[in-house]
Amino acid sequence: xxxxxxxxxxxxxxxxxxxxxxxxxxxxxxxxxxxxxxxxxxxxxxxxxxxxxxxxxxxxxxxxxxxxxxxxxxxxxxxxxxxxxxxxxxxxxxxxxxxxxxxxxxxxxxxxxxxxxxxxxxxxxxxxxxxxxxxxxxxxxxxxxxxxxxxxxxxxxxxxxxxxxxxxxxxxxxxxxxxx
Numbered sequence: 559x560x561x562x563x564x565x566x567x568x569x570x571x572x573x574x575x576x577x578x579x580x581x582x583x584x585x586x587x588x589x590x591x592x593x594x595x596x597x598x599x600x601x602x603x604x605x606x607x608x609x610x611x612x613x614x615x616x617x618x619x620x621x622x623x624x625x626x627x628x629x630x631x632x633x634x635x636x637x638x639x640x641x642x643x644x645x646x647x648x649x650x651x652x653x654x655x656x657x658x659x660x661x662x663x664x665x666x667x668x669x670x671x672x673x674x675x676x677x678x679x680x681x682x683x684x685x686x687x688x689x690x691x692x693x694x695x696x697x698x699x700x701x702x703x704x705x706x707x708x709x710x711x712x713x714x715x716x717x718x719x720x721x722x723x724x725x726x727x728x729x730x731x732x733x734x735x736x737x738x
Contacts, residue, residue, distance in 0.1 A: 567677060575673035578638075582648050582665055589614070589652025614653050622650030631656070631664045638668035639675075 592610040613619060625633040625647055637647035651661050 570677040571673045574676040575669055578669045578672045579666075582644070582669060585645055585648045586652040586661065586665070589649040590655060591652075593653045593655055614649075618646050619650060619653065622646035622653075626650050626654060626656070631660050634661065634664035635668035635671060638671040644668065644672070 588610065592607060592614055595604075595607050596611040596614070622643075625637070625643075629636065633647050634651060637644040648665070651665075
């Protein structure tokens with residue numbers, strides 16, 4: 559992260575806008591690629607596409623699809639007011655192959671919302687939290703505990719997913735797809 563102290567608002571806004579537009583476009587187009595490559599296929603041979611296809615059938619992807627079905631194109635900019643849900647909604651827009659001419663204005667509005675939040679309150683809150691944590695042994699301990707908890711949750715989720723895949727494979731007779 560660059561040192562943004564003393565930078566003009568426009569520079570900070572442009573910095574966060576550029577980051578979110580690249581990330582959001584990558585999410586949308588990767589999801590479109592997954593949709594195009596996996597529709598009608600039982601299991602893609604490419605490991606990345608296979609993982610992306612598995613994610614596209616996950617509960618979080620279903621939540622994104624539900625939001626898009628309920629709110630339509632308005633779900634895209636509204637998702638930028640949340641933490642974590644914007645990626646799900648933008649991926650769902652790609653998976654459902656929302657037309658780009660409808661997606662682009664909604665995504666640009668959302669990126670402006672995101673950049674405004676982070677260039678004002680979000681960046682200030684981040685700096686305060688880091689300063690408080692760095693100056694306090696308790697703050698450092700809390701940050702370390704949060705990092706360890708996050709790593710533990712990711713590990714548990716991956717193990718649970720592997721067990722689920724193993725059960726599905728065993729239930730289907732040990733095959734991953736149609737046999738020739």
